[in-house]
Amino acid sequence: MLDIHFGDNLPILRSMPDEAFDLISVDPPFNTGKVQARTRIKTIRDERGGDRVGYQGKRYRTIKLGTQSFEDAFDDFVAFLQPRLAEAHRLLKPNGSFFLHIDYREVHYVKVLLDQIFGRASFLNEIIWAYDYGGRSRTRWSAKHDNILWYAKDPDHYTFNYEEIDRIPYMAPGLVGPDKAARGKTPTDVWWHTIVSPNGKEKTGYPTQKPLGIIERIVKVHSRRGDRLLDFFAGSGTLGDAGLRLGREVVLIDNNEEAMRVMARRLGFAQPRFHGFTPEAKDMPEPTLLDSVGC
Ligand SMILES: C[S@@+](CC[C@H](N)C(=O)[O-])C[C@H]1O[C@@H](n2cnc3c(N)ncnc32)[C@H](O)[C@@H]1O
Numbered sequence: 549m550l551d552i553h554f555g556d557n558l559p560i561l562r563s564m565p566d567e568a569f570d571l572i573s574v575d576p577p578f579n580t581g582k583v584q585a586r587t588r589i590k591t592i593r594d595e596r597g598g599d600r601v602g603y604q605g606k607r608y609r610t611i612k613l614g615t616q617s618f619e620d621a622f623d624d625f626v627a628f629l630q631p632r633l634a635e636a637h638r639l640l641k642p643n644g645s646f647f648l649h650i651d652y653r654e655v656h657y658v659k660v661l662l663d664q665i666f667g668r669a670s671f672l673n674e675i676i677w678a679y680d681y682g683g684r685s686r687t688r689w690s691a692k693h694d695n696i697l698w699y700a701k702d703p704d705h706y707t708f709n710y711e712e713i714d715r716i717p718y719m720a721p722g723l724v725g726p727d728k729a730a731r732g733k734t735p736t737d738v739w740w741h742t743i744v745s746p747n748g749k750e751k752t753g754y755p756t757q758k759p760l761g762i763i764e765r766i767v768k769v770h771s772r773r774g775d776r777l778l779d780f781f782a783g784s785g786t787l788g789d790a791g792l793r794l795g796r797e798v799v800l801i802d803n804n805e806e807a808m809r810v811m812a813r814r815l816g817f818a819q820p821r822f823h824g825f826t827p828e829a830k831d832m833p834e835p836t837l838l839d840s841v842g843c
Contacts, residue, residue, distance in 0.1 A: 549797040550788055550818045554808050554825035557780040557801045561635035567644075569799070570707070570775035572636050573766055573787050575649035575758055576629060626657050630665075632780065637665050639778065643706050645770045646699045649677075649758065655695040666699040672706075673698040676738045677762055696762075698770075707775075710734075712768040739765070754784035754810045764790040771796055785811035792818045 553560050598607025636646055646666070650658050655674075663671060675696040684690045700706035715732030718724050744750050744757050751757070763786045771777060773795040779787035782800035784807065791798040792815065800811065805825070812820070812827035816834075 550820040551799045552811055552820045553801040553823045556803050558632055560801050561780060564639055566638055567641045569639050569778045570641050570644050571771040572778045573647040574779055574781045576781045578651045626661055633665050640701045642702055644701050645706055647766055648697045650695050652691055662699055669703045670699045672700055673737050678738055678740050679743050681743045707770050709769050752784040752810050752814055757784045758786050760786060760790055763787055767791055767794050783807050785815050788815050
């Protein structure tokens with residue numbers, strides 16, 4: 549089951565009943581002060597008028613297909629988040645978990661805010677998602693990580709499916725023996741994972757789209773089949789994609805029409821119920837049996 553709501557998340561969250569969700573995972577705008585935009589392009593061979601040079605000196609002309617964007621600037625970011633995070637706490641089931649994805653500029657303020665709402669004892673991990681993509685600064689250490697804060701509503705009772713954790717290779721497999729080396733090890737609170745590849749299949753074109761691999765790990769380990777999941781800053785619907793494929797029920801909210809269209813294209817296979825938005829037929833792919841996509 550997938551519900552997608554269009555609109556400001558605060559009144560929508562306030563209309564939902566207490567303790568409705570097992571896992572809430574959000575990735576709010578990071579307050580970068582910019583408009584987050586991604587322009588989709590295609591290139592075609594053009595030896596005379598091409599503005600790009602590719603492999604073996606061949607020239608290509610760039611054609612803009614469209615730009616997707618949303619505002620990422622708030623006068624008072626913490627005041628914007630506070631009532632929404634308080635709703636998240638109310639909406640979590642007693643053994644539910646809350647994940648918040650943020651960057652190094654805001655994480656300290658948001659940690660203090662979440663400690664006030666959940667209580668300091670409920671803070672379980674700060675996960676560092678480390679990647680290695682893009683240019684390097686010559687004037688400071690290049691920032692190549694995001695922060696993910698994990699709070700459990702009840703720090704003594706929460707879902708943590710240890711057996712579901714994926715294994716990663718040892719850095720020095722020669723030091724641990726062949727059996728351990730073949731099995732690999734569980735990740736720590738530093739998760740190395742590439743960004744969504746600009747040319748890969750996973751890319752929706754939505755700015756700030758998060759990698760499915762990161763979100764799938766959260767869903768697998770912190771919820772069970774049939775659980776209810778919520779993302780109220782849904783963007784391209786990455787939590788929906790991960791949750792549906794893993795047999796969870798998902799509710800998504802966003803106030804950007806472009807996000808609605810991207811989610812319709814991405815998640816149409818699951819016949820979502822839209823609230824406050826009617827996608828055009830061209831944006832809705834044929835529904836697929838969930839079984840055929842791995843549920
Ligand atoms: C950082 S993006 C989320 C990206 C998402 N994690 C993904 O993988 O595609 C933040 C999203 O929050 C949405 N947003 C910002 N303010 C909102 C509000 N008040 N209510 C609902 N959505 C909001 C923006 O439209 C944007 O899509």
